Amino acid sequence: MSHRYYQPEIETASREQILAWQKERLVKQVRHVWDHVPYYRKKMEEKGVTPDDIQEVADLCKLPFLTKDDLREAYPYGLLAKPLTDCVRIQSTSGTTGKRVVAFYTQHDLDLWEDCCARAIVAAGGTNEDVCHVSYGYGLFTGGPGLNGGSHKVGCLTLPMSSGNTDRQLQFMIDLGSTILCCTPSYAAYLAESVHDRGLRDKLKLKAGIFGAEAWSEEMRRNIEKQLGIKAYDIYGLTEISGPGVSFECEAQTGMHINEDHFIAEIIDPNTGEVLSDGQKGELVFTSITKEAFPLLRYRTRDICILTREPCPCGRTHVKMTKPMGRSDDMLIIKGVNVFPSQIETVLLEQGYPANYQILVDRVNNSDTLEVQVEMTAENFSDSLARITEMEKSLVSALKAMLGIYAKVKLVAPKSIVRSEGKAVRVIDNRKI
Numbered sequence: 001m002s003h004r005y006y007q008p009e010i011e012t013a014s015r016e017q018i019l020a021w022q023k024e025r026l027v028k029q030v031r032h033v034w035d036h037v038p039y040y041r042k043k044m045e046e047k048g049v050t051p052d053d054i055q056e057v058a059d060l061c062k063l064p065f066l067t068k069d070d071l072r073e074a075y076p077y078g079l080l081a082k083p084l085t086d087c088v089r090i091q092s093t094s095g096t097t098g099k100r101v102v103a104f105y106t107q108h109d110l111d112l113w114e115d116c117c118a119r120a121i122v123a124a125g126g127t128n129e130d131v132c133h134v135s136y137g138y139g140l141f142t143g144g145p146g147l148n149g150g151s152h153k154v155g156c157l158t159l160p161m162s163s164g165n166t167d168r169q170l171q172f173m174i175d176l177g178s179t180i181l182c183c184t185p186s187y188a189a190y191l192a193e194s195v196h197d198r199g200l201r202d203k204l205k206l207k208a209g210i211f212g213a214e215a216w217s218e219e220m221r222r223n224i225e226k227q228l229g230i231k232a233y234d235i236y237g238l239t240e241i242s243g244p245g246v247s248f249e250c251e252a253q254t255g256m257h258i259n260e261d262h263f264i265a266e267i268i269d270p271n272t273g274e275v276l277s278d279g280q281k282g283e284l285v286f287t288s289i290t291k292e293a294f295p296l297l298r299y300r301t302r303d304i305c306i307l308t309r310e311p312c313p314c315g316r317t318h319v320k321m322t323k324p325m326g327r328s329d330d331m332l333i334i335k336g337v338n339v340f341p342s343q344i345e346t347v348l349l350e351q352g353y354p355a356n357y358q359i360l361v362d363r364v365n366n367s368d369t370l371e372v373q374v375e376m377t378a379e380n381f382s383d384s385l386a387r388i389t390e391m392e393k394s395l396v397s398a399l400k401a402m403l404g405i406y407a408k409v410k411l412v413a414p415k416s417i418v419r420s421e422g423k424a425v426r427v428i429d430n431r432k433i
Helices: 015-036 038-046 057-062 068-073 107-123 143-154 166-175 185-198 218-228 341-350 385-403
Strands: 089-092 102-105 131-134 157-160 180-183 208-211 231-238 243-249 256-258 263-268 282-288 299-305 332-334 337-339 357-364 367-375 408-412 427-429
Touching: 015 038, 015 057, 015 282, 057 263, 102 107, 107 143, 107 231, 107 243, 131 143, 131 166, 143 157, 143 180, 143 243, 166 185, 180 185, 185 208, 185 218, 208 218, 218 231, 218 341, 231 256, 332 357, 332 367, 337 341, 341 357, 341 367, 341 385, 367 385, 385 408
Parallel strands: 131 157, 131 180, 180 208, 208 231, 357 427, 367 408
Antiparallel strands: 089 102, 231 243, 243 256, 263 282, 282 299, 332 337, 357 367
């Protein structure tokens, strides 16, 4: 049984050692970007900063931020720090509006990215005796290639399933004895539902799932764990920084360890840009300190979370980030109130409803409206109209208590909301149309 990608000398290093690595690599990376990325060098010059000003990790705050707008403005090659002849891969975001973000990788970048994904698999209990069933999308999306490469490095038997074709997913899962499932949480919930409907639960050998690429609540986690009989682990990443594996959960499930030998994390006030202390909630910012081809400095992720350095029972010493609590850019503001979809999902799951819902936002007579469409379970679908009305009123009250504003609730038939084989479309905001 091999755990070769659990690297104690790295993952359990002292804080002093981690800071020493970060200092050395940050200084080198800033010089690399200054010398080879004119777009960012101009931003530094506008702020009056040179590479000589960055001598410690504490100096990071002197550097300018990068945002997704910068990536679109510099598309496609403006942030490239290596000649194209040195690059061997391009990945892209799954977004569907505007210019897509493209990220470039040297072979060294790919090796380090796959190392990070391998660490995530090992943290979920993966060894060379496991069958890793990768149902993230392949192609330009980073999910499939990242976990695929990480699985190879751990030595797992890898099933590169990609998403879709649920019948084939379940057949291979049973016939080939898949033990670790990697996909989005919404697709995991769909697979769990399909397993239940077909009576296949006792034929599964799954022990763990590694789920990411979209927000999901603790209630959704517990539901998936119960339905599939597994332990569900969170994984975090974004194409701009590398892909999945920037951070990952261990068995403690109390946050995701950030691979601090490759990434420096900050939390800032999303309105002022001020750096906040550990334990304070704010926007997550990442700096890549080992990436060669596409090294972003102080990239604003727009994800809201908290960093903590409390000792972890697993022994890993790298800082942990909480599950993202929403996003600073796609947070819904309804009648002046900040609303995160994850708040709504928490209420629905606490009330015993499936994790299949849609949030509809509109503007009628210059006033915002919020409607939540929720699937009923098969059991309560046959209830009387009066009973269904009572359930809707109960949800309205629970949502009002959570959000502080009124949300109309419409209970709909089981399986009437379109299932997702990738990222779920939870919000339809008609105010932007």
